[in-house]
Amino acid sequence: MPGNEVLVEVKGLKKYFQAGRRRVVKAVDDVSFRIYRGETLGLVGESGCGKTTCGKAILGLLSLTEGEVVFDGMKVHRLEPSERKEFTKRAQIVYQDPYSSLNPRMTVKDIIGEGIDVHRLYRGKEQEERVCELLHTVGLNREHINRFPHEFSGGQRQRIGIARALAVEPDFVVCDEPMSALDVSIQAQITKLLLRLQREENLTYLFISHNLAMVKYVSDRVGVMYLGKLVELTTSEELYRNPLHPYTQALLSAIPVADPDEERSKERVVMKGEIPSAINPPAGCRFASRCRFVTQVCREDEPALSEVGREHLVACHLAK
Amino acid sequence: MRNGQMLNTKDLFVSFKTYAGIVQAVRGVSFELEKGETLALVGESGCGKTVTAKALMGLLPNEQVEIGGEVGFHGENLLEYGEDEMTKIRGKHISMIFQDPMTALNPTMRIGDQIAESIIIHEQKTHAEARAEALEMLELVKIANAKERMNQYPFEMSGGMRQRVMIALALACNPEILIADEPTTALDVTIQAEILELIMQLQRERDMGVILITHDMGVVASISERIHVMYAGKIVEEGSVREVFYGPKHPYTFALMKSVPELSSTKQEPLYSIVGTPPDLINPPQGCPFAPRCEFAMKICKLEPPAGVSCGETQRSYCWLHHPDADITGVPEVLQGRSEAHAR
Numbered sequence: 001m002p003g004n005e006v007l008v009e010v011k012g013l014k015k016y017f018q019a020g021r022r023r024v025v026k027a028v029d030d031v032s033f034r035i036y037r038g039e040t041l042g043l044v045g046e047s048g049c050g051k052t053t054c055g056k057a058i059l060g061l062l063s064l065t066e067g068e069v070v071f072d073g074m075k076v077h078r079l080e081p082s083e084r085k086e087f088t089k090r091a092q093i094v095y096q097d098p099y100s101s102l103n104p105r106m107t108v109k110d111i112i113g114e115g116i117d118v119h120r121l122y123r124g125k126e127q128e129e130r131v132c133e134l135l136h137t138v139g140l141n142r143e144h145i146n147r148f149p150h151e152f153s154g155g156q157r158q159r160i161g162i163a164r165a166l167a168v169e170p171d172f173v174v175c176d177e178p179m180s181a182l183d184v185s186i187q188a189q190i191t192k193l194l195l196r197l198q199r200e201e202n203l204t205y206l207f208i209s210h211n212l213a214m215v216k217y218v219s220d221r222v223g224v225m226y227l228g229k230l231v232e233l234t235t236s237e238e239l240y241r242n243p244l245h246p247y248t249q250a251l252l253s254a255i256p257v258a259d260p261d262e263e264r265s266k267e268r269v270v271m272k273g274e275i276p277s278a279i280n281p282p283a284g285c286r287f288a289s290r291c292r293f294v295t296q297v298c299r300e301d302e303p304a305l306s307e308v309g310r311e312h313l314v315a316c317h318l319a320k
Numbered sequence: 321m322r323n324g325q326m327l328n329t330k331d332l333f334v335s336f337k338t339y340a341g342i343v344q345a346v347r348g349v350s351f352e353l354e355k356g357e358t359l360a361l362v363g364e365s366g367c368g369k370t371v372t373a374k375a376l377m378g379l380l381p382n383e384q385v386e387i388g389g390e391v392g393f394h395g396e397n398l399l400e401y402g403e404d405e406m407t408k409i410r411g412k413h414i415s416m417i418f419q420d421p422m423t424a425l426n427p428t429m430r431i432g433d434q435i436a437e438s439i440i441i442h443e444q445k446t447h448a449e450a451r452a453e454a455l456e457m458l459e460l461v462k463i464a465n466a467k468e469r470m471n472q473y474p475f476e477m478s479g480g481m482r483q484r485v486m487i488a489l490a491l492a493c494n495p496e497i498l499i500a501d502e503p504t505t506a507l508d509v510t511i512q513a514e515i516l517e518l519i520m521q522l523q524r525e526r527d528m529g530v531i532l533i534t535h536d537m538g539v540v541a542s543i544s545e546r547i548h549v550m551y552a553g554k555i556v557e558e559g560s561v562r563e564v565f566y567g568p569k570h571p572y573t574f575a576l577m578k579s580v581p582e583l584s585s586t587k588q589e590p591l592y593s594i595v596g597t598p599p600d601l602i603n604p605p606q607g608c609p610f611a612p613r614c615e616f617a618m619k620i621c622k623l624e625p626p627a628g629v630s631c632g633e634t635q636r637s638y639c640w641l642h643h644p645d646a647d648i649t650g651v652p653e654v655l656q657g658r659s660e661a662h663a664r
Contacts, residue, residue, distance in 0.1 A: 046508035153597055183364040184535060188579035188593035210508065217581035217591070240583055254513040256538030258577060260561045263542040268517075271510055273464075274478055 007172060007204050008035040008058060012067035015053050023279045027053040029228040030067070032305070037171075040198065040205040042219030042236065044212050044251070048278060049225040051208045052096075055174045058206065059091055071172070089119050092165035096177035098157035102149040108135070108160055109145045115168040134163040138193060155186035159193070166197065174206045179214060191218060212255055216240055221311070224248050227278055227286040230305055234312040244308060244319040247271075247287045285317070293318055326393070326529045327376070327414075327497055328352040333388035334371050334380065341602040345371045347553035348389070353497065358523065358530040360540040360561075362576075363550035366598055369533045372550075373499045375399075376531075377416055378406035412442040415490035419502035421482035425474040425489075432458075432470030435489050442493045457488040461518060480511035484518070491522060498523070501533045516543050537577055541565060546634070549573045552599050552609035554625075559635030567654055569629075569637035572610045574655055608640065616641060616651050 011032050017025040028050040035041045043051045056062045058069050060076045069076040071091060074083050095101035102111055112131045116122050122130045132142040138159040149157055158178060165173050175194065179187040195218060197203060209215045215222055216236045223233040224245065232245040243249045246269075253269040271290045276282060282289060288298040297317050305315040334346040346368040353359050361369045374380050376391055378398065391398040398409065410416075418424040426434055435454035439445055445453070451470070458466035461484040474482055483503060490498060500519060504512035520543050523530050532544055540547055541561060548558040549572065557570035568574040578592035596613045599605050605612060611621035621640050629642040640646055641655060648656050 046510065155597065184576060185364060185579055185594040186597070188591045189595070191581075191591055192593055212509070213581045213583045216583060217585065250510060252583070254509040255583060256513070256516070256536065256542040257583065258537035258541050258565065258580065260541045260565050263538070268513060270514075274480060274511070275508075 005037040006034045007037040007072055008206075009070040010034070010054075010058060010067070011070070013054065013057060013064060013069065014066040015050075015057050015062060016065040019279060025278050026228050026281055027278060028057065029281075031225075031228075031230045032067075033223055033230060033233060035172075035204060035206060037204055038202055039220040040207050040218055042207045042209065042215035042222040043225060044209060044215045044222060045225035046210060046251075046275065048227075048275065050228040050278070051210075051225050052176055054225070055093070055176050055206055055208050059093055059174055060087070061093075085119070089115075089168045090170050091172045091174070092168065092170040093174040093176060094158070094161050094165050094178045097181050098154055098161055099149075099181070101161055102157055102164075104149055107146050107148055108140075111149075111160060112164050112167050115164065119168050121168065130167070131163075134167055137166070137197070138163045139189070153186075154182050155189060158182060158186075158190055162190075162193065162197070166201070169201075170203070172204045172206070174208070176208045177210070178207075180209065180211065187214070194218065212251060224251065227275065227281055229286050229315065230313075231287065231315045232313065233305065234309075234314075238309075238312055242309075242312075244312070244314045245287075245316050246291045246293055246318075250290075285315075324355045325352050326355050328392045329372070329376065329389065330392065331389040332372060332375060332391065333386070334368070334375050335386045337384040337386075338602075343601050344604055345553055345601060346375065347604065349550070349553075349555055350389075351548055351555070351558070353529045353531060355496075355529055356523070356527045357546060358520075358532055358544040360532045360534060360544035360547045361550055362534060362537065362540055362547055364535055364576075364598060366601070367550040368553040369550050370501055373416065373501050373531065373533055377410055377414060377499065378403075379410075379416075408442075411438045411490075411495070412493045413495055414497045414499065415493075415495040416499040416501060417483070417486045417490045417503050419505050421479065421486045421506070422474065424486060425482060427474055430471050430473060431477075431485050435485070435492050438489065439492050454488075454492065457492050458485070460491075460522070461485070461488045463488075479507055480515065483507060483511075483515055487515075487518065487522070491526070494526065495528065497529045497531070499531045499533070502535070503532075504539065505534070505536070512539070519543065537565075537580060549576070552604060553601060554609055555638070556610060557635070557637045557639075559632060563632045563635040567632070567635075569631045569635065569642070569655060570610075570639050571614050571616055571641070571655060573637075574652065608638070616648075616655075618646060 013028055013031045015028040017027055019025050045051050057064055064077055074087055079087055109131050112134055113127055116127055135144055140159055179190055207218055219236045222236045222239045223230050226247050232248045243252055250269040250271045257263055273290050276289055284299040284301055285303050288294050303315045303317045305313050308314050308319055330350050332346055332349040336343045336345060349372055363369050375387055387399055432451055432454050435457055436450035439450040439453050455466055455470060458469060463469050463484055504515050544561050547561050547564050548555050551572050557573045568577060575592060575594045581591060594613050599609055607622045607624050608626050611617045618640060626638045626640045628636045628638050631637050641648060641651060
């Protein structure tokens with residue numbers, strides 16, 4: 001169960017990419033949040049909002065433009081050589097695309113065993129036993145050990161990706177859209193697997209997805225991102241019951257519900273236009289150009305993420 | 321709502337010859353599309369929904385493919401048409417929009433010319449007339465600055481805008497039937513809502529029949545009237561959207577709906593999941609295709625394919641559980657649509 005111990009602290013995270021001489025993509029622009037030990041923090045947003053960049057930056061897979069990520073006392077982007085190994089053992093990632101994230105020339109045994117080798121956790125026969133055990137944990141079996149990734153279906157490959165992440169017994173796993181390449185019936189299987197592993201291994205997850213229903217289902221708290229900014233952060237129940245940011249409201253109302261009567265009677269919050277480019281984004285609130293409630297102050301002043309209720313943070317001038 | 325049939329398929333079979341063997345992608349699919357209605361074909365990847373659509377459009381290659389059955393359109397069987405005849409049907413009478421607008425549009429052609437092209441071919445208009453019509457189409461699908469956009473290439477547009485261009489292209493010659501193959505799968509939810517709204521609005525205005533292919537039950541609920549659920553190349557359940565959503569009768573439909581988390585649900589309610597994976601269509605199961613994964617499967621399910629049983633006004637389900645002799649202890653009440661009709 002989530003406690004109050006902070007495992008990951010993200011402070012003023014900025015990641016800009018240079019796109020040509022005077023063009024800067026502000027993929028993540030001043031985002032701060034905490035992840036508590038044992039919880040699942042969801043990050044949602046549409047494509048290009050910076051959620052994956054955020055996840056990769058937290059794991060030190062991207063350098064930062066500004067800001068800091070602290071993982072259990074270690075500064076992720078300024079690790080001592082001795083810390084580096086500890087960090088990579090404790091923080092892992094499951095990627096979105098199970099087709100391109102497994103090396104096609106390695107067998108399952110080598111893919112899962114690589115991390116075990118690097119960290120010298122088990123050797124020889126013991127290592128093989130450990131790989132079999134991991135395969136069993138994720139619902140595959142020992143006959144699969146000498147096969148190559150192409151011999152598996154998408155769902156099975158995602159299980160291999162999960163087994164690889166778990167092989168080094170991490171505390172923290174970033175799940176970057178782990179379901180989006182999978183079919184509905186397989187998504188449910190993987191979701192159940194991730195939740196079971198969290199209970200059994202006491203894992204902390206950062207769960208990144210564009211599927212708000214799925215994020216709500218697996219997460220304790222959810223952060224909503226828009227154009228590189230965190231616009232709302234609260235518990236998943238509160239986010240669904242009482243969304244305060246106009247973007248969150250629009251996002252929630254855009255999701256089609258599998259209920260024909262409700263679907264036909266509900267009123268949609270329609271957003272104007274398309275997402276502006278993250279290259280030189282507008283001043284003021286990033287959402288101002290599409291917001292129904294936009295006022296003059298929104299176009300000039302950028303709203304800060306501030307607490308409006310218990311565990312409810314919103315970056316909007318109107319939500320006070 | 322019954323106002324004339326536009327298209328029907330009878331016992332459609334499609335199989336592909338591959339090195340590994342013959343893949344029976346579609347195995348006896350029958351449905352009817354009526355004027356002005358939206359029919360959804362729903363199922364997971366590999367269930368044959370896209371192959372069905374491509375067979376209707378005559379878009380499957382001739383070699384290595386075998387197609388059987390009938391596709392009736394205005395009293396003729398489209399499967400007997402040659403390539404020349406199909407060219408006259410495609411785009412003019414039946415149009416299709418594809419899942420990925422980036423690969424479906426020609427990257428080397430300005431979008432105005434792409435839309436005008438089909439108008440020139442099908443309606444014998446001059447270039448200038450066709451371009452004027454193309455501009456109107458772009459305005460119809462609500463593309464801002466349509467005049468400038470006419471001269472742009474697909475790469476200059478966002479995914480949502482490209483899908484609008486695809487819709488404009490598909491509807492340019494005022495077709496009677498639109499086949500939409502996962503039209504919003506590549507798009508973000510907010511853009512998806514707009515595109516679905518657009519398709520619905522254009523359908524109403526033009527009284528088109530729409531075949532919507534998707535795996536997203538939410539999308540089906542928001543724009544379709546009727547639904548056909550496909551699994552392993554067969555239709556396992558069909559009916560009106562209300563019948564099927566509020567009273568699914570086939571265990572697969574039931575499981576499919578239960579395995580998606582609802583926004584209103586909480587973590588306390590465990591997610592329902594179907595064990596295993598869909599069958600290999602090189603050697604499809606002899607009985608019900610879903611039997612190996614079905615938690616209510618009986619002995620007969622693995623041996624013989626179930627017949628369709630009428631479970632409501634328009635609802636039919638292909639499942640042995642509806643048979644009067646089936647053992648239904650432990651089967652959820654909603655699935656127990658047992659009907660006298662089975663004897664017929």
